[in-house]
Amino acid sequence: MAKDSPVCLQYLKRCCVNDLSSADRDIRSYEIKADSLILTDIKAIPTLLNLASSYQPFKTSKSYAHVYSNVQVYIIPSSYKVGCLPKTSHSGSDLKSKERNEFLKWCHLNLKGVTVYNPPLNHCQAAYMQALAASLSSQSVIVSSETFTSGFNGLGVLTLNESIPNCESLIMGKPLEFKRNKIVGIEVRGNMPLLAVSTDLVLQFIKFVRPLSDCIVEVWGESLKYISLSDRIAISNMVKETNVNCIFFPCDDVCATFLKSASDLLFTDRKVKVSKAPVDASVPRNYDANYIFNLDEVVTSISGPKRASDRILLSDFQSEFKKSIHAKFSPTSFGIKDACENEEMNQLHGTVIGMSLAGCTNSSNAFVTLHAGLLAKALIDKGFKLPSGIQGYYATGAGLADLYLSEAGLSDIIVEFGLHKSSSCCVDSRSKSVFPFPKQAVTCALLSGNGNYENRKFSDARANYLMSSPLAILLAAVGNVDVDLSQTHVTLQNGETLEIGNIWPSRSDLIDLECKVVLPRVCAAVYKDLSTFSSQFDQIEVQNNQSFAWNPTSLYILRPPYLEMRPVLGDVDRARVLLSLGDDVSSELISPSGSMSRNSTAAQYLSSKGLAPKEYDSYGNRRGNHNIVAMGIFNNNKLRNNLVSIPGPFTKHIPSNSIVDIYEAARMYKKSGTPTVIVAGSNYGCGPTRDSGARGLRLLGVSAVIARSFNSNHRSELINQGLMPVLCEDADCIDVCGEVSLSWCDIDSVECEGWMSWGNFCSNSASNSASNSTSNSRTHPGVVPSIQQNALSTSLSCNGSVRIRLAIYTEDELELLKCGGLLQWRVRDVEEKNQRSLEKHRNQLKANQQTIQPMPPVLMPPLPLPTYSPVLPNMMPPYYTPPYPDVVQYVPVVQYVPVPFSHNQPTVNFVPPHEPYNN
DSSP, rough: OOOOOOOHHHHHHHOOOOOOOSSSGGGGGGOOOOOOEEHHHHHHHHHHHHHHOOBOOOOSSSSSSOOOOEEEEEEEOOOTTTTTTSSSSSSSHHHHHHHHHHHOOOOOOOOTTTEOOHHHHHHHHHHHHHHHHHTTTOOOEEEEOOOOGGGGGGHHHHHHOHHHHHHHHHHHHHHHEEEEEEEEEEEEEEETTOOOHHHHHHHHHHHHTTTTSSEEEEEESGGGGOHHHHHHHHHHHGGSBSSSSSEEEOOOOOHHHHHHHHHHHHTTTTTSSSOOOOOOOSSSOOSSEEEEEEEEHHHHHHHSSSSTTTTGGGGGGHHHHHHHSSSSSTTTTTOOOOOOOHHHHHHHHBEEEEEEEEEEHHHHOHHHHHHHHHHHHHHHTTTTTOTOEEEEEEEEEHHHHHHHHTTTTTTTTTHTTHHHHHEESOOOTOOOOSSSSOOOOOOEEEEESSSOOTTTTTTTTEEEEEHHHHHHHHHHHBBOOSTTTTEEEEOOOOOOOOEEHHOOOOOOHHHHHHHIIIHHEEEEHHHHHHHSSOOHHSOOOOHHHHSSSOOTOOOOOOOOOGGGGGOOOEEEEEEEEEEEESSOOOOHHOOSSSOOOOTTHHHHHHTTOOOOOGOBBBBBTTTTTTHHHHHHTTTTTTTTTTSSSSOEEEEEEEETTTTEEEHHHHHHHHTTTOOEEOOOOOSBBBOOOOOOHHHHHHHEEEEEESSBBBBBHHHHHHHHHHHEEEEEEGHHHHOOTSSEEEESSSSSSSSOOOEEEEEEOOOHHHHHHHHHHHHTTTOOTTTOHHHHHHHTTTEEEEEEEEEEEEOOOSHHHHHHHHHHHHHHHHHHHHHHHHHHHHHHHHHHHHHHHHHHOOOOOEEEOOOOOOBBBSSSSOOOTTTTOOOOOTTTSSSSSOOBOOOOOOOTSSSOOOOOOOOOOOO
């Protein structure tokens, strides 16, 4: 019996636009159009500005044919404060909030396919993402540029993390090319041991996945039901710690139960609920490879007593602690001499004097806190509380843990157990013990947080052990760490026996409580804040117009000029080298996103506008202003330009032989009409995607970037902006101080090759005779004569030439360069569609007119003609409506104006016009 395809592959096929008639393994890549796209505002604003700038009349229709987004875009504000009301002052933060809010609200109201959500003011990012994922759960494939959305894969929503150029291409209507990587299945078997918690499961699962690379991991198996939704989200979100593309959990019965409950709470007014049909996660599928992860092998571990790197298995905890007391002093032992020992001192060793549940742990995986809350409730029911000599603290952190506990009815259980509740993320790191202990006594502190070292929280504790929250609750109730936790029961110091199995919450009960009650209510509470704008945001007045009201004096939001720029694809004659760079030029060097130095060109520009240095803000926050983007290009003090001997944002203006700022040199070249190019080494544009780097180069007037190799993402950014990425293996031998010319053999071909020559050039009129006499004597090995003559037609003294190739690999990329960039291609595409729509409408009108039959004559008794206004003499009767060929329906020729009624005139009963004849 043939096995079914993996679930993630089925989702990809639903969004695929290319032919899937061949077998799955024969397809190397898919062209997909995602259901939705998620971006943060700082990355989305440049693309939204392009869409807003294209809202203008087109030539063909003489009306607005809007360039809208081809995919539903969700904007998550993360870099500005919605709660900051707009003010009339020129302060940086208020002005930034005001201008960004106005633009984002206009996009939300007017841009088709764009939705702006509230920022997570009152909730942490984890709860925000869970609520957003629940609202989008019915979709198959989501694309995002943000790594924190990887957690969507844990809820059955296939989410692909892509670069900014790919996301922008999706918005503009270009499908996303997704490589057909291997799909590896991981079967989950067994059940977790008694004291194993989510922290142990997540860390050991990631360790299991880490050897895999360049593949999609799909988790399945009978025991998938024992992995909670929070654990799935945490595992999927840690994909950046591995080498795989994503870790996907199909929507099984547990996930479907949650989505149905969340849908009932999130969308109470919808007849059709947003949910997914569960898939059978226990059925083996046609994976490229399959591995087995056994939950029985998940072991509980802690770290300590002094360093977080010293891992101890829980089964060896008691023996390891006893060894550390008398062993020679080291980072893992205390060196207590036997002479100092007695019966009373032995009883003091291991005494717990403090415990802390830090906010970072509670915010990262609230399921662990829910586990601890249920355990505390069970201990209280058995008559156990925190001993009076132990100081206990519970930090709520970002508030997600409090939401979990309150929705589960455990909001007061932590305080009732004996912990002091704090709204901060951490507690006092120098807390003293309640009772004095001898100096030789090895007292202990139990920590549930993100770090461990001596005196981490409690200064009197000699041993600090880092562990999960439920285990810290259990050992705190016991009061001493010198107990054997490998058994099913614990013997207390007073002789009582505590059965762990009677108080430890079962995994099934925890998952059932989370997916049916806690998580749906949490998502509903967060989604209400997410989808409803705050009162401050609603107070912002934005005109609901088809075009945005651009403010030319704004320093944050300006209308970009990219639509007015002409394509640069083609031969480049007598260009100058703006920069000569080495290898591994990162995107941060090309377009910095940090703060501005006071002596930079951008800072001087802002200072001329009346801003103080504290109001300059960063390049990243001002990327909505194209002037700042252009001034920030290569504005880095670590830049090494071979044209000058000093590091920094400087270059040599070759005609004047002067060292100036890069922006000033580019401005001087543009003023003189001289094209410019950039010469670099290998791996140009490496590092994180930074679309502002390519935008800035286009604004500076750069025609091409010539390098030995390009970073793939940055190459796509250059093409999206209409710049030519040129491959040149011999880039080191170029004379960067002379004039440069690029000549292409077949510019309409994807495999376009040509020659780059350099030397001292002059105009065509002065060099025609010289070039004709010298072109035959100048030979280049392997050069087609027509190419050679073209390359030397404007040259008097060519000092050298090298072979070059245009770094484009598809017809779509070539089409983008011909149009001048992605935005220009999209505008042309919409205009052509509008033209085709008009032609279709006109043809339909002509077809309708040919089928219309003339109206039969109306036979009526003769009537006296009415008296008409002298303004319209000799008017035909109103009931006569001759046909007109340019309209679909018959209408009267003119409107008559009757004379006011008079008793001296006869009364006439006017006959109304006939109804138009409809085919």
